[in-house]
Amino acid sequence: MNKMTSTITSTIRNGGLDDMHCYQLKIFHILFLTSLLGILFSPFPLVAQQNTNHANLLEYYSENGDLKPVSSQADWYKRRNQILEGMQLAMGNLPDRHDLIDLDVKIINETTGDGFICQSITFASEPGDRIPALLYIPVDIPKDKKLPAMLALHPTGPLGKLIVAGEGPLENRQYGLELAQLGYVVICPDYPSFGDYDYDFEKDDYVSGTMKGIFNHMRCVDLLESLEYVDPEKIGVIGHSLGGHNAMFVGVFDQRLKVIVSSCGWTPFHDYYEGNIKGWTSPRYMPRLKDVYHLNPDLVPFDFYEVVAALAPRQFFSNSPLHDSNFSVEGVRKGISEANKIYNLFEVEENLQVIYPDCEHDFPTKIRLEAYRFIDDAFKNK
DSSP: HHHHHHHHHHHHHTTTOHHHHHHHHHHHHHHHHHHHHHHHHOOOHHHHHTTTTOTTTTTEOTTTSSSEEEOOOHHHHHHHHHHHHHHHHHOOOOOOOOOOOOOOEEEEEEEEEESSSEEHHHHHHETTTEEEEEEEEEESTTTTOOOEEEEOOOOSSSSEEEETTTTTSSOOOOOHHHHHHHHOOOEEEEEEEETTOOOOOOGOOOHHHHHHHHHHHHHHHHHHHHTTEEEEEEEEEEETTTHHHHHHHHHHHTTTTTTEEEEOOOOGGGGGGGOOOGGGOOOTTTTTTHHTTTTTTTSSSHHHHHHHTTTTEEEEEOOOOOTTTOOHHHHHHHHHHHHHHHHHHHHGGGGGEEEEEESSSOOOOHHHHHHHHHHHHHHTTO
């Protein structure tokens, strides 16, 4: 910077530039220094979230970079904003949601089921990209009645959305269909690269497949809100495995989602395969965990303690089996213990529920029914 500054100053003093060019260079010089000072003395440098103890939810960085205790709900929202910054360091920034394109819903086909119509649809996510989805609509909706709605996110599998419609190879994944049978409006999108959604993560403008998923799932909420028979205050999200953590991720970024259900979807990074986080680093997930943070959980700028807490004070239900080989139950217990401190801050400890069934990576019928009751209760209170 000093060499550049002296060169500009010397050129001006020696009369090598006319007055207009001198003025332009001075303006450039001022802007350059202002930008540099903004980086060096930012109220909250981006590196701060990387230095955070992610399990300690009761501290936040003040504007001058000092650690301060979270002693009020207002303090918590400062901490929460820093969690979102950390997540975006790993995932890339959430795209601007101003001036969204029209959803342009197209119905491919329609079938009738037990108390519902199921439409196979596509709709516009952003220019040049359309999301395939199933949309379940209850039949005989009373005039002027507003219904609750759920976003049902599928687990990993080539069938994508059809898995939650009961057409997958494994049992206990048909929560999209079951919620429709219970009278909910339900949208079940394909995650990019699954089902009917041909997608090349290497050719898009996203830093991570995770952030593309978040944006798409927010567009699903946009679609649900656009339906005249949906109550916009009663929209939630549910998912298992891939769908489980995707439900949590979109829940953090989209507070229109009032209830979040995650089955077999999470554990803190240090407890995920004893800290081997390579499974999170494919283009479908977050490549920066490998390319920038070198597969080191200590360097990753967010963790699931924070993700769960960032859902507060909204209702969160976690199905976390005792023998889940992907997502360690010991880590879940630690995460819930810390997140409960934030729910306690809001005096809504009952909004944070976790079930520990004696099974492996599964979403058993008994637990699904408990999750549905949790969703029902959440919406009855609104």
